[in-house]
Amino acid sequence: xxxxxxxxxxxxxxxxxxxxxxxxxxxxxxxxxxxxxxxxxxxxxxxxxxxxxxxxxxxxxxxxxxxxxxxxxxxxx
Numbered sequence: 001x002x003x004x005x006x007x008x009x010x011x012x013x014x015x016x017x018x019x020x021x022x023x024x025x026x027x028x029x030x031x032x033x034x035x036x037x038x039x040x041x042x043x044x045x046x047x048x049x050x051x052x053x054x055x056x057x058x059x060x061x062x063x064x065x066x067x068x069x070x071x072x073x074x075x076x077x
Contacts, residue, residue, distance in 0.1 A: 001018070001024070001025045001026070002025075002026045002028060003015060003026070003028070004027070004028055004029070005028070005029045005034070008025075008037075015037055016037070019037040019038055020039045020040075021039065022039055023039075024036060024037070024038050025038075
């Protein structure tokens, strides 16, 4: 479909619906093509964090850094 700038301003919602349905709309000014409206397709599914899974994860019981450094120093003798 070809639409003028004036028509695109007046009927933007309808043109967006048509572009989302898969139609290409060429917008012209003074008889020359200026822009093209096309649908973007399906949007990617948003990422959601499973907080219950994170809470259920076992916590690490790592040794404090001071202890590891002290053991490393003592082992150099």
